[in-house]
Amino acid sequence: AWQPGNIIESLIERVRDQVGAGKVLLGLSGGVDSSVVAALLHQAVGDQLTCVFVDNGLLRKDEGDQVMATFAQHLGVKVIRVDAEDRFLSALAGESDPEAKRKIIGKTFIDVFDEEAGKLTEVDFLAQGTIYPDVIESAGAATGKAHVIKSHHNVGGLPEHMKLHLVEPLRELFKDEVRKIGLELGLPREMVYRHPFPGPGLGVRILGEVKKAYADPLREADDIFISELRNHGHYDSVSQAFAVFLPVRSVGVMGDGRRYEHVIALRAVETIDFMTARWAHLPYEFLDHVARRIVNEVDGISRVVYDISGKPPATIEWE
Numbered sequence: 001a002w003q004p005g006n007i008i009e010s011l012i013e014r015v016r017d018q019v020g021a022g023k024v025l026l027g028l029s030g031g032v033d034s035s036v037v038a039a040l041l042h043q044a045v046g047d048q049l050t051c052v053f054v055d056n057g058l059l060r061k062d063e064g065d066q067v068m069a070t071f072a073q074h075l076g077v078k079v080i081r082v083d084a085e086d087r088f089l090s091a092l093a094g095e096s097d098p099e100a101k102r103k104i105i106g107k108t109f110i111d112v113f114d115e116e117a118g119k120l121t122e123v124d125f126l127a128q129g130t131i132y133p134d135v136i137e138s139a140g141a142a143t144g145k146a147h148v149i150k151s152h153h154n155v156g157g158l159p160e161h162m163k164l165h166l167v168e169p170l171r172e173l174f175k176d177e178v179r180k181i182g183l184e185l186g187l188p189r190e191m192v193y194r195h196p197f198p199g200p201g202l203g204v205r206i207l208g209e210v211k212k213a214y215a216d217p218l219r220e221a222d223d224i225f226i227s228e229l230r231n232h233g234h235y236d237s238v239s240q241a242f243a244v245f246l247p248v249r250s251v252g253v254m255g256d257g258r259r260y261e262h263v264i265a266l267r268a269v270e271t272i273d274f275m276t277a278r279w280a281h282l283p284y285e286f287l288d289h290v291a292r293r294i295v296n297e298v299d300g301i302s303r304v305v306y307d308i309s310g311k312p313p314a315t316i317e318w319e
């Protein structure tokens, strides 16, 4: 029978065989796959592993601190945190096209990651959280079978000049197997069963031009939505949920005054494969509670809407 314990043993053995006394570099994103690779490699090769975590300023509320708490403080993994918010935001300034934003974020990530890698004196291997579906997807793309709808920069290859060997211990595993291994390795359940989060992060959840003044309220609204989903026991029954910042202004009244402020859209979907999805039929009382909290607690937001579009035709993300 498939036992996470046995699989871990054999994965660790394979990593040790491949890596020997070499030094391993891993880009840690906070997502399930790279997190499980970090925990696994830490068990396999300990201090030979160095992780680089790039904070692009487009992460969810407290995400950077949580990644550091889990890996650096709790597990004792060597993690270099790079605060690159300003760099990403200035690279994105003035750009409002979704695909162009994705490309800028992808390229800036590679640049920042490369620079950090270049500072490390010894690196022999680059570890990646590639899982079996990624292998299939990129094989399809290479033969032209897959219809590439969006540029998923986090499945990209190595920077050309980095002549490192790849370590991809999860290459033969499916997502549910990766999750079981993550739990067995001691990662928090919340992290292992977290909804997917796109590589470009809030960069594609702020419609049009990305600004810090938009990212901050979006993070607050998203955090209210997600923590209420958890509190009410809905988090695990939806496949993905998040808030979107709409840079349009709408009129609202607050006390004696009128406000002319921005709009937050809430999106929650149920799906098996993320290729098609139905909007989650969350209880009205729940949505009411979340909307009230957002308008009362988040500065600059006077209206909340709930997205009731299915995929197709609407994609899960708004950009």
Ligand code: XMP
Pocket: 102, 150, 151, 152, 153, 154, 196, 197, 198, 199, 200, 240, 274, 311, 314, 315, 316, 317, 318, 319
């Ligand atoms: P869509 O919006 O295409 O989303 O229906 C399907 C799934 O893919 C995620 N997504 C992305 N993930 N980079 C990523 O790593 C991206 O550019 C990207 N765009 C969409 C989305 O969050 C959903 O889970």
